[in-house]
Amino acid sequence: MKALCWHGKLDVRVDNVPDPKILNPRDAILKITTTAICGSDLHLYDGFIPTMEAGDILGHEFMGEVVEIGSEVKNLKKGDRVVVPFTIACGNCFFCKRDLWSCCDNSNPNAWMLEKAYGYSGSGLFGFSHMMGGYAGGQAEYVRVPFADTGPLKIPDGLPDEKVVFLTDIFPTGYMAAENCNIQPGDTVAVWGCGPVGQFAIRSAYMLGASRVFAIDSVPERLKLAEAGKATGINMDQVDSIFDALKELTGGRGPDACIDAVGLEAHGMSFDALYDDAKAAVYLATDKAHALRQAIQCCRKGGTVSIPGVYGGLVDKFPMGAAFGKGLTLKMGQTNCHKYLAPLLERIQKGDIDPSFIITHQFNLSDAVEGYRIFKKKQDNCIKVILKPN
Amino acid sequence: MPATSEMSIGRETQFKSDGNAKGVSSKGSSSERDHPTINVAANERILSLLGGVALTLLGLRRRTTFGAILAAAGGSMAYRGSTGHCPIYAALGTNSASKMPSSEEFNDHGVHVEQAVSILKPAEELYAFWRKFENLPRFMHHLKSVKVTDAKHSHWVAKAPAGREVEWDAEIINDEPNKLIAWRSLENADVHSTGSVRFVEAPIGRGTEVRVTLEYLPPAGQIGRWIAKLFGEEPDQQVREDLRHFKQFMEAGEIATTKGQPAAR
Numbered sequence: 169m170k171a172l173c174w175h176g177k178l179d180v181r182v183d184n185v186p187d188p189k190i191l192n193p194r195d196a197i198l199k200i201t202t203t204a205i206c207g208s209d210l211h212l213y214d215g216f217i218p219t220m221e222a223g224d225i226l227g228h229e230f231m232g233e234v235v236e237i238g239s240e241v242k243n244l245k246k247g248d249r250v251v252v253p254f255t256i257a258c259g260n261c262f263f264c265k266r267d268l269w270s271c272c273d274n275s276n277p278n279a280w281m282l283e284k285a286y287g288y289s290g291s292g293l294f295g296f297s298h299m300m301g302g303y304a305g306g307q308a309e310y311v312r313v314p315f316a317d318t319g320p321l322k323i324p325d326g327l328p329d330e331k332v333v334f335l336t337d338i339f340p341t342g343y344m345a346a347e348n349c350n351i352q353p354g355d356t357v358a359v360w361g362c363g364p365v366g367q368f369a370i371r372s373a374y375m376l377g378a379s380r381v382f383a384i385d386s387v388p389e390r391l392k393l394a395e396a397g398k399a400t401g402i403n404m405d406q407v408d409s410i411f412d413a414l415k416e417l418t419g420g421r422g423p424d425a426c427i428d429a430v431g432l433e434a435h436g437m438s439f440d441a442l443y444d445d446a447k448a449a450v451y452l453a454t455d456k457a458h459a460l461r462q463a464i465q466c467c468r469k470g471g472t473v474s475i476p477g478v479y480g481g482l483v484d485k486f487p488m489g490a491a492f493g494k495g496l497t498l499k500m501g502q503t504n505c506h507k508y509l510a511p512l513l514e515r516i517q518k519g520d521i522d523p524s525f526i527i528t529h530q531f532n533l534s535d536a537v538e539g540y541r542i543f544k545k546k547q548d549n550c551i552k553v554i555l556k557p558n
Numbered sequence: 559m560p561a562t563s564e565m566s567i568g569r570e571t572q573f574k575s576d577g578n579a580k581g582v583s584s585k586g587s588s589s590e591r592d593h594p595t596i597n598v599a600a601n602e603r604i605l606s607l608l609g610g611v612a613l614t615l616l617g618l619r620r621r622t623t624f625g626a627i628l629a630a631a632g633g634s635m636a637y638r639g640s641t642g643h644c645p646i647y648a649a650l651g652t653n654s655a656s657k658m659p660s661s662e663e664f665n666d667h668g669v670h671v672e673q674a675v676s677i678l679k680p681a682e683e684l685y686a687f688w689r690k691f692e693n694l695p696r697f698m699h700h701l702k703s704v705k706v707t708d709a710k711h712s713h714w715v716a717k718a719p720a721g722r723e724v725e726w727d728a729e730i731i732n733d734e735p736n737k738l739i740a741w742r743s744l745e746n747a748d749v750h751s752t753g754s755v756r757f758v759e760a761p762i763g764r765g766t767e768v769r770v771t772l773e774y775l776p777p778a779g780q781i782g783r784w785i786a787k788l789f790g791e792e793p794d795q796q797v798r799e800d801l802r803h804f805k806q807f808m809e810a811g812e813i814a815t816t817k818g819q820p821a822a823r
């Protein structure tokens with residue numbers, strides 16, 4: 169089959185690889201109908217995530233048709249159309265039972281790698297480095313889905329792929345980011361980053377009752393899309409101080425919640441350090457946590473900073489004093505994607521939201537390399553790329 | 559293995575007589591072992607003194623080298639020792655302490671590992687699975703087979719490089735249903751070893767804490783020292799991975815893998 173494979177920094181290629189096989193009783197094989205490129209894939213593309221190996225198949229946002237099931241998969245049958253959460257989870261462990269699906273104990277075959285870095289390992293992820301399990305991703309014609317009796321959600325006929333494919337990651341991610349803000353009536357929310365995650369965070373914040381949402385970025389078309397979602401855009405290149413702007417916009421109090429939907433490209437994150445010594449510092453460039461520092465600085469006293477943006481190692485100059493002094497709550501993590509599939513599908517069906525608003529580009533899988541290039545460079549007003557294998 | 563020793567809260571707190579002590583502890587390298595001292599210590603720590611065959615079985619990276627040495631040593635490995643006293647056997651209700659190695663010998667070559675894992679299943683289920691020793695090779699990767707020969711005895715076969723095998727007979731020395739299983743190799747075994755697994759009910763909704771102790775003693779002399787050295791850094795990780803696989807088997811019904819999946823290489 170054809171698959172988009174990582175070969176090194178800024179080097180992805182569409183290769184011919186063998187078709188996936190059932191490897192465990194709870195596996196299923198999907199024929200992919202739609203897949204997407206995520207901001208997280210850019211971290212891989214840019215070469216900042218350790219434990220990638222040349223030839224790894226990327227992609228964690230995908231949906232398709234079940235073409236094969238393992239002996240223990242009872243809830244799916246061939247021909248079912250499903251979306252698949254990007255976190256891989258067993259459904260039976262302490263964490264899965266508590267809806268902490270991204271903390272699943274049993275899905276990362278390389279858990280020991282992350283244990284050395286983090287103490288304990290989170291769940292496996294599709295197409296996202298070997299320390300996250302090394303699972304082949306879904307920017308391909310077919311994909312193997314482990315624990316297929318737990319993750320995938322069947323999609324009723326009549327809903328096009330474009331409306332539901334983002335249930336796999338960015339819609340739940342934006343939603344969880346807003347949910348983590350514990351929004352109370354009247355609350356204001358500021359969102360750093362108007363990429364796909366930020367866009368869904370903005371809309372989710374309103375769904376959860378925010379009174380006003382402020383959106384910060386420097387890319388005009390992304391700010392425009394945020395404004396289309398009723399946010400007040402703040403172009404960081406055009407204001408002297410984001411702090412002052414937000415202070416003024418909130419009547420001097422500061423936003424009740426701040427969302428960092430930018431994340432951090434792990435510059436200087438050393439593979440060796442991560443791997444060899446749990447105690448060793450895994451240094452990141454100090455200016456890269458800029459959005460996070462700002463979010464902490466701008467947040468009102470007693471407020472919440474919610475962090476869906478990905479971080480990998482250490483953040484230097486973390487404003488702990490400000491966080492402590494204002495009594496902030498910090499919430500973060502990989503999305504517990506499974507938890508949100510059904511309720512968010514319901515919202516889509518009810519018409520609360522049509523996630524396809526985010527799509528700016530569609531390519532054939534064979535042209536995925538071009539998709540990466542323009543998404544990375546934000547060329548041609550690119551905000552979200554979907555890929556069609558056929 | 560810093561990751562594991564960091565987690566240690568010390569053996570003293572580990573196996574309280576009520577069996578409910580919290581915390582994990584692990585000790586791998588022979589150089590830092592304090593077995594003889596503990597040997598003299600109170601009964602509440604007895605379980606930490608149990609050991610196991612399993613290290614010959616639980617290999618990860620080093621198993622190949624170790625296996626090679628074992629194979630090279632062959633059946634002629636002279637097992638010296640068996641003079642040390644051993645309160646654990648007495649404490650576990652057996653009186654065959656005479657086969658335990660001397661403290662001195664243990665210091666030189668032995669390997670001692672303790673690991674714990676929490677599994678969201680009742681103790682009865684976990685005990686039942688483990689008690690069927692035939693199941694052990696399903697998660698202990700270096701084991702080829704275990705054959706139960708009678709109520710107390712079993713025959714163990716471990717993989718060694720180049721298709722060789724290492725075999726020995728073992729006996730159960732303690733068996734408390736749903737709580738504890740302890741075993742050890744028989745007197746004539748090339749590799750002296752003991753092991754125990756204890757199933758401790760965790761607080762409500764948290765399943766069972768499974769605590770495993772394994773002790774391994776290769777033959778005396780230079781070969782033994784090599785083995786101890788080779789194993790110095792690995793046993794904890796090996797046992798940890800095997801216990802992880804046991805947990806995955808019990809909770810998820812399968813062991814997570816990516817072996818056999820496609821890639822462009």
Ligand SMILES: NC(=O)c1ccc[n+]([C@@H]2O[C@H](COP(=O)([O-])OP(=O)(O)OC[C@H]3O[C@@H](n4cnc5c(N)ncnc54)[C@H](O)[C@@H]3O)[C@@H](O)[C@H]2O)c1
Nearest residue numbers: 207208341361363364365385430431459476477478502503
């Ligand atoms: N937590 C999760 O499970 C999860 C899931 C998906 C994505 N993510 C992460 O969320 C982040 C965003 O993903 P995306 O797909 O939207 O990526 P993206 O790269 O398309 O969007 C990031 C946006 O942030 C803007 N930006 C950069 N620096 C900024 C700053 N200092 N202040 C304000 N805006 C700034 C960029 O212009 C861009 O529009 C990434 O880190 C991604 O890895 C996390």
Ligand SMILES: [Zn+2]
Nearest residue numbers: 206208229337
């Ligand atoms: Zn994603």
Ligand SMILES: [Zn+2]
Nearest residue numbers: 258261264272
């Ligand atoms: Zn789980």
